[in-house]
Amino acid sequence: MEDYPRNLAEFEARFSTEAACREYLVRLRWPDGFRCPRCGGRKDWPVRGLLRQCAGCGYQSSVTAGTIFQDTRKPLTVWFRAMWAVTSQKNGASAIGLQRVLGLGSYDTAWTWLHKLRRAMVRPGRDRLSGRVEVDETYWGSGEKGVRGRQTESKALIVIAAQEDGAGVGRIRMRRIPDASAESLMPFIEEAIEPGSVVHTDGWIGYDPLKRKGYPSPRHISNATKGIGVGVAAASPSGGVSAEAMAAGYAPRCGQPGAPGLLPGRVHLPLQSTKFA
Numbered sequence: 001m002e003d004y005p006r007n008l009a010e011f012e013a014r015f016s017t018e019a020a021c022r023e024y025l026v027r028l029r030w031p032d033g034f035r036c037p038r039c040g041g042r043k044d045w046p047v048r049g050l051l052r053q054c055a056g057c058g059y060q061s062s063v064t065a066g067t068i069f070q071d072t073r074k075p076l077t078v079w080f081r082a083m084w085a086v087t088s089q090k091n092g093a094s095a096i097g098l099q100r101v102l103g104l105g106s107y108d109t110a111w112t113w114l115h116k117l118r119r120a121m122v123r124p125g126r127d128r129l130s131g132r133v134e135v136d137e138t139y140w141g142s143g144e145k146g147v148r149g150r151q152t153e154s155k156a157l158i159v160i161a162a163q164e165d166g167a168g169v170g171r172i173r174m175r176r177i178p179d180a181s182a183e184s185l186m187p188f189i190e191e192a193i194e195p196g197s198v199v200h201t202d203g204w205i206g207y208d209p210l211k212r213k214g215y216p217s218p219r220h221i222s223n224a225t226k227g228i229g230v231g232v233a234a235a236s237p238s239g240g241v242s243a244e245a246m247a248a249g250y251a252p253r254c255g256q257p258g259a260p261g262l263l264p265g266r267v268h269l270p271l272q273s274t275k276f277a
């Protein structure tokens with residue numbers, strides 16, 4: 001994406017037509033030239049719209065297959081404008097702003113687009129959380145009788161990192177982990193959080209390496225009965241976690257009433273379902 005435009009004027013000049021947007025996607029998709037996904041053939045011709053046909057085997061591949069543009073009925077120019085709107089604003093775009101910029105009829109559509117774009121634009125290691133970040137684990141799944149705390153047999157253990165954003169919660173990252181050991185927790189933290197960020201945890205031993213890894217971590221000694229209660233309002237067409245599922249599975253063993261930086265009510269950010277894989 002090195003040749004992505006640097007300002008609005010460049011952007012407008014560059015992506016004013018469907019053909020220009022398509023050409024850009026083609027270059028992203030096949031930076032070294034076309035390659036047939038079926039036979040590996042290198043010769044192709046455009047069929048119509050976003051399709052390319054392999055000269056060898058006749059297989060038609062779409063430029064947008066597997067991207068957020070797949071199956072879209074909106075022009076690529078509109079999508080590109082949306083990407084520009086979302087990426088060019090320091091504080092991120094709002095759904096209402098996107099609706100205005102794109103002239104979309106419905107707020108719901110703008111909201112869906114915004115979250116689709118945000119999900120698509122997060123790249124591992126390139127968009128790490130920073131500032132003050134709360135990290136905790138939670139179980140995802142049905143209740144298990146007689147099992148407490150971090151022991152579990154059948155439920156999935158999820159680690160969540162949530163960035164503080166004023167009085168609320170900003171971006172979040174999550175991942176399924178096999179257990180709550182430092183070996184499982186630290187790789188996630190290092191990939192999800194910028195070093196130097198202040199990481200709040202409940203002081204579990206699995207977080208002991210934090211300081212050594214460059215994350216200042218004030219220790220919470222807590223026996224609070226009230227959990228953090230992250231309700232995740234997720235809109236994830238590809239199978240996210242519902243607010244109820246997350247809330248129900250949340251292990252009520254951490255959190256420190258009155259301490260700044262603990263997670264309040266609800267998080268209105270998209271989950272990155274790929275990170276569950």
Ligand SMILES: [Zn+2]
Nearest residue numbers: 036039054057
């Ligand atoms: Zn082929």
